[in-house]
Amino acid sequence: MTVASMLYLEVTSLCSQHCFPSSKNLSNVCLCFAVERENVQKKTFTRWINLHLEKCSPPLEVKDLFADIKDGKILMALLEVLSGQNLLHKYKPSTHRIFRLNNIAKALKFLEDSNVKLVSIDAAEIADGNSSMVLGLIWNVILFFQLGPCMDLASVQIQDQEVLFPSFLLEMYECSFVRFSNLDLSKT
Numbered sequence: 220m221t222v223a224s225m226l227y228l229e230v231t232s233l234c235s236q237h238c239f240p241s242s243k244n245l246s247n248v249c250l251c252f253a254v255e256r257e258n259v260q261k262k263t264f265t266r267w268i269n270l271h272l273e274k275c276s277p278p279l280e281v282k283d284l285f286a287d288i289k290d291g292k293i294l295m296a297l298l299e300v301l302s303g304q305n306l307l308h309k310y311k312p313s314t315h316r317i318f319r320l321n322n323i324a325k326a327l328k329f330l331e332d333s334n335v336k337l338v339s340i341d342a343a344e345i346a347d348g349n350s351s352m353v354l355g356l357i358w359n360v361i362l363f364f365q366l367g368p369c370m371d372l373a374s375v376q377i378q379d380q381e382v383l384f385p386s387f388l389l390e391m392y393e394c395s396f397v398r399f400s401n402l403d404l405s406k407t
Contacts, residue, residue, distance in 0.1 A: 291322025
């Protein structure tokens with residue numbers, strides 16, 4: 220059993236026994252936390268992107284991450300600023316889905332060629348504004364361009380998906396888990 224799986228089991232067990240005895244309430248609380256987490260990530264990633272897009276000429280701005288990324292221009296501009304490579308010359312403005320998909324596919328191809336790990340992220344999901352795929356894509360861009368040069372990244376399997384984390388976070392969690400694994404929470 221992986222560390223992530225053990226954490227999930229610990230949290231659900233603890234919540235169901237002590238905080239939220241009914242499984243219906245637990246589901247509602249988990250859904251509420253997921254929505255809140257997504258909103259925080261969206262806001263944080265939007266700020267991070269806008270910080271970099273200020274360097275474009277003319278400056279670009281993301282107002283709604285999930286909507287603004289759909290045509291590929293924001294993604295290409297961001298990658299251009301981060302990498303120093305000229306990508307926007309490949310951008311084709313259009314309202315037709317096929318051109319939007321092509322723009323995003325070019326950006327994803329650039330990321331793959333740069334050895335950015337993209338697991339289960341495809342152009343159609345980004346063009347549709349799939350929130351978890353967009354957030355996953357931006358997280359991978361942040362890891363590679365912002366954090367990657369500074370630290371080791373470790374790969375972890377979570378629910379049949381490979382996820383990258385900074386190694387120090389995994390080590391910190393594993394140390395905490397080992398330290399508290401002998402606690403008996405049933406006597407609370």
